[in-house]
Amino acid sequence: MKTWAVVVAAATTLLSGCAEEAKTISSLEELPFDENGHLASHVLAIPSGPCSTLVQSEIDKGGDGGDLYSHLPIRVTGDAASDLFGDGHDDEDITDILQCQLVCLDRGIDADLVGYPLPEKYFDPDGNSAHDSFSDFMGSLSCGRVEFGFINYSSKTLKLYWVNQRGDKVFLYDFERLERNTRFTHTFIGHRFIAEDPDTKEHLMDHTVEFFGIIGVGNHVNRHRKRDIRREVSSTMNGEWTKHLQVKRTFSRLGFDKGRLPDDVFGSMRAFYYNNRGSPHKTMEEWDSKGLYVNFWESDCNFIQIPWELKFIWQERLRLNVQKWVGVDIEQTDLYGIRQYTEGARLLTHVDRITTHAVSLIVNIAQGNVTSPWTVEVYDHADRLHEVVMEPGDIVYYESAKALHGRNTPLKGGYYANIFTHYRPTGDPSWYKKENPEETPEPLMDVGECKLVGSPNQYSQGAVACDNPAIGPHLSPKMITARSGKDLYNLWLDVGPTFNDDGAQSSDEL
Structure with a gap:
């Protein structure tokens, strides 16, 4: 891997002298990465050959036409060019810069994702009206x-x-x-x-x-204090249980599934998170008047708001994934995040807004120093508890207005950063009142006898085996089937900190 100084020297040569003498890279591993393995600078990647000469000519013009907006121009050849541009990147007959393949790479992207830029990052004079010229491309949302x-x-x-x-x-x-x-x-x-x-x-x-x-x-402050919220949680769990029963329609056999982000979307999300992961970009989420669902009075919950342009790109790409999962046309309704949980965080079992959150995704962007899996607890259509382990880049599809879900077990160590994106059937805010269309998969209700075949702390590895293997690998080793809000409340009690009844205060006394 080339050092930062070597690549900067190569970029300086390209900016100030002859393009043919500029340093080139033949592997993306030679790009300038920081000590954490993330791209240390914005990069303009240029195929070797005629395009590097044409780009140099644009840079030499100076003024706005040569403004690279802090992007290091780097000439790529061999595997590096193939990884970014595929076949045809070495066409020697190119005479116009509008024929060139160029791409802007975001600072902060992981080394193993740098070869997967979003399509929006490529120079596309034919398909993007903001790319009428090289200078327009550099001054567009693709680059500068x-x-x-x-x-x-x-x-x-x-x-x-x-x-x-x-x-x-x-x-x-x-x-x-x-x-x-x-x-x-x-x-x-x-x-x-x-x-x-x-x-x-x-x-x-x-x-x-x-x-x-x-x-x-500055920053928002959620004051930490002791609270006894048992009475309120009990009432809340009864309410959530009632709400999940109001939804008639289903979309899948279990009500959830696990998948993986497309590499280019994951790379874009990771770069944004990495660049904004610290203060003052990250602030504390305002939970003062939002209820009990996140235990903000015990554990800091941070928030990194996402710009609208990125939201639109990410949510539309993810909509296609969710639409394929549910098999019906859907429209986007919301994208929330990035929420960063910290040690001790808990999320009460709940369902989401009924008119807008029919089908959703949990997206894990990053986690660090987590000493025990912080599972997503989700109940299927028969109200059996599943616990799903997620790694960065994993997604969990779920029918979020019907499938009860939460993370009642406190986060052990470190941090955990998620995005949540939501959809509903196109143009149908009353979707939840309707019976299933004929082509809807039949909910998986009876799976026969189930027994624990793994360890009690083994998650997403088939620790529970049932007569019908369609139940999948995520059935919780706790082997809980909920029958009421009381069962949800009991899980919250069982996996959380204990309460001191002698000195406890109810939350409405605070």
């Missing part, structure tokens, strides 16, 4: 143009400014507080923004944009 968000957790409304090339502040808007007032704007890599206290003129934020992302001024 990004969407960036701002969220204010300071004590007051601030003034948000953009700083132009002359260093002058240009007022954008009054920067109001809290998540509901988050604002995203289209801008370019290298643009600078300032958040100013209107009274003291102090700069509470002075930030230069480097990637798609978000930044917080």
